[in-house]
Amino acid sequence: MGVGIEVRGLNAYYGKHLALKSVDMTVPANHVTAVIGPSGCGKSTFVRCLNRMHETIPEAHAEGEVKVGDMQVYGDGTDPVEIRRRIGMVFQKPNPFPTMSIYDNVAAGLKLNGFRNRKQISELVERSLKLSALWDEVKDTLHKKSGASLSGGQQQRLCIARSLAVEPQVLLMDEPASALDPISTSKIEELIFQLKQHYTVVIVTHNMQQAARVAELTGFFLMGSLIEFDKTEKIFTTPADKRTEDYITGRFG
């Protein structure tokens, strides 16, 4: 099951540059939350802070409180590897391991996390591919085809399956459909909608219609600050802040 995320006073830096300014956000469990805003507003930085991916960039660091379920992400002694197992991430460009088979792509994370039982791995691979709505398309070629042989949309669903295999609680998606055609995009969107039954999903998107279609909650970032965070239908029909309205109606950004 998914867990909620509590963010309090989160600041993120690139060197001395303050890229996120004291962000507070409460992301409810088993919901899809979208993060929107113009380029450079800090939305990707924000989600990368949730699983401590931000600090993997040289000279980047973050401070503040991020609680995922009962885990203090920035607590002393919290293991970043465990954090990233609980909080999966899917990126803009599908990044399957190109030479591995479809099966091995999904099993890779399990093996890294110490799974040795082949039957168990096989079950988890099947479950993950079913959850990511790819199973029917690849079940006959699991070991024969490589990850790179799939179409872009299939590759992205493969990456989602790979993230789901280690049974995370939260799935972060950074522009997961922006490199895909409309049909693949709608499959991914439908998938996101299904996934929230089992996971908490946070999705960064440039595409406001996509946020409107998939997310129950939407946060608008501008110049490192969270300007407005509310129900998606409120944000897109009657936003409270003039800056949100100007952005979503295309008057700037």
Place this chain on the structure above:
Amino acid sequence: MTRSRFQQGLDELRDKLLRMGGLAEQAIDRATEAYRTRDAKYCQMVLTGENEINQAEREIDELALDLLAMQQPMAVDLRFIMAVVKINADLERVGDQAVNIAQRVLDLISEPEMDLPVDIPRMAESVSTMVQRALESFLDGKAEIAEAVLQMDNIVDRMKDEAFVVLVQRMTSNGQTARAALNVLLISRALERIADHATNIAEDVIFWVRGADVRHGGAHYRS
């Protein structure tokens, strides 16, 4: 897709709706003039003018649909287009009610004039002002003007209730006047309906400008 092209579309939609509003106002004024002067010429003008209103209604709906499909408007733009579509339907109904009045006047003037204790021109004046002010609030995007329109609706409702009482009395006491009294009663009802449409228009303007639903007596903001 450039924003300026979208803005042009919104401006065009606004202009078309204001023109439609002008046609609806003209229909009310002509129907009132027909009653006041008992001149069938004004009735004919209302009847033939209806086509133009119907045509305008179609054009506005078409443009609104195109903008929704092509531009996926959000927030204030989306509220604006939704308000325009609803106001458009109300204005078309205003045109229909003007036609109803014109038809009643044609029936009235086919018989000798009766003296009935109802001031239809005064009621029409109030109703016409409501429509004008509602359209003005749309033109200027001013919710305060729209709120004033909502207040006026009670006055027109009262005028119609009073007309009902005195006209029924007159019909009961003098059977000769029944036909004329019934026509005037129907005219007062048509005017009251127009006032309701003006009220709807004002509510739609408030929704567009403030994002608040003030229908059915209350200010409902999205939570």
